[in-house]
Amino acid sequence: xxxxxxxxxxxxxxxxxxxxxxxxxxDSASNYFPWYKQELGKRPQLIIDIRSNxxxxxxxxxxxxxxxxxxxFSLHITETQxxxxxxxxxxxxxxxxxxxxxxxTKLIIKP
Amino acid sequence: NAGxxxxxxxxxxxxxxxxxxxxxxxxxxxxMYWYRQDPGMGLRLIYYSASEGTTDKGEVPNGxxxxxxxxxxxxxxxxxxxxxxxxxxxxxxxRGGLNxxxxxxxxxxxxxx
Numbered sequence: 001x002x003x004x005x006x007x008x009x010x011x012x013x014x015x016x017x018x019x020x021x022x023x024x025x026x027d028s029a030s031n032y033f034p035w036y037k038q039e040l041g042k043r044p045q046l047i048i049d050i051r052s053n054x055x056x057x058x059x060x061x062x063x064x065x066x067x068x069x070x071x072x073f074s075l076h077i078t079e080t081q082x083x084x085x086x087x088x089x090x091x092x093x094x095x096x097x098x099x100x101x102x103x104x105t106k107l108i109i110k111p
Numbered sequence: 112n113a114g115x116x117x118x119x120x121x122x123x124x125x126x127x128x129x130x131x132x133x134x135x136x137x138x139x140x141x142x143m144y145w146y147r148q149d150p151g152m153g154l155r156l157i158y159y160s161a162s163e164g165t166t167d168k169g170e171v172p173n174g175x176x177x178x179x180x181x182x183x184x185x186x187x188x189x190x191x192x193x194x195x196x197x198x199x200x201x202x203x204x205x206r207g208g209l210n211x212x213x214x215x216x217x218x219x220x221x222x223x224x
Contacts, residue, residue: 006153044215097207099156102153103151
């Protein structure tokens with residue numbers, strides 16, 4: 001079945017710098033790759049997603065890239081702000097359209 | 112439009128006690144899910160219901176049962192709670208199929224002593 005690995009587990013960046021979180025997946029049939037943000041004590045919420053027929057997608061300061069050949073996808077956050085501090089999860093859909101989740105990355109924005 | 116609502120928010124159980132976590136969604140979604148979240152382990156799927164009338168095991172189903180009562184409601188039952196089931200539980204729903212964006216409830220923090 002699908003397996004998703006996420007790195008790093010913790011990422012600390014200076015406010016205003018960029019942050020990159022990477023995920024790899026194992027099932028070449030996976031076709032949907034969302035990223036969720038979970039603030040402390042709150043529920044996960046979708047921030048951006050990408051489908052396998054697209055290589056890159058942007059939404060303001062957030063972008064996701066997908067490399068189907070290498071089976072990895074990445075979240076890029078530019079001009080980081082204190083409100084970006086959270087845990088970020090990647091996921092990939094398996095053959096049953098169920099999401100398999102990475103273990104999460106705690107992003108810390110230093111003032 | 113409340114989205115996904117789950118109850119209770121907090122619960123403490125003694126080992127061996129039973130309880131049911133309730134979840135309801137008002138988005139007319141086909142699919143519903145129960146996840147548990149443990150530190151450093153992300154979200155692990157316990158059970159899911161792809162559509163009304165069906166339920167399937169996820170990654171970690173042992174010790175749990177579910178009921179898809181109708182299209183809106185999906186409950187999770189712990190028959191005999193164990194300390195290993197101490198976790199934060201999230202219910203989620205999605206339209207299902209290729210549209211798999213998941214909308215989450217606010218979570219239930221369960222402690223089994």
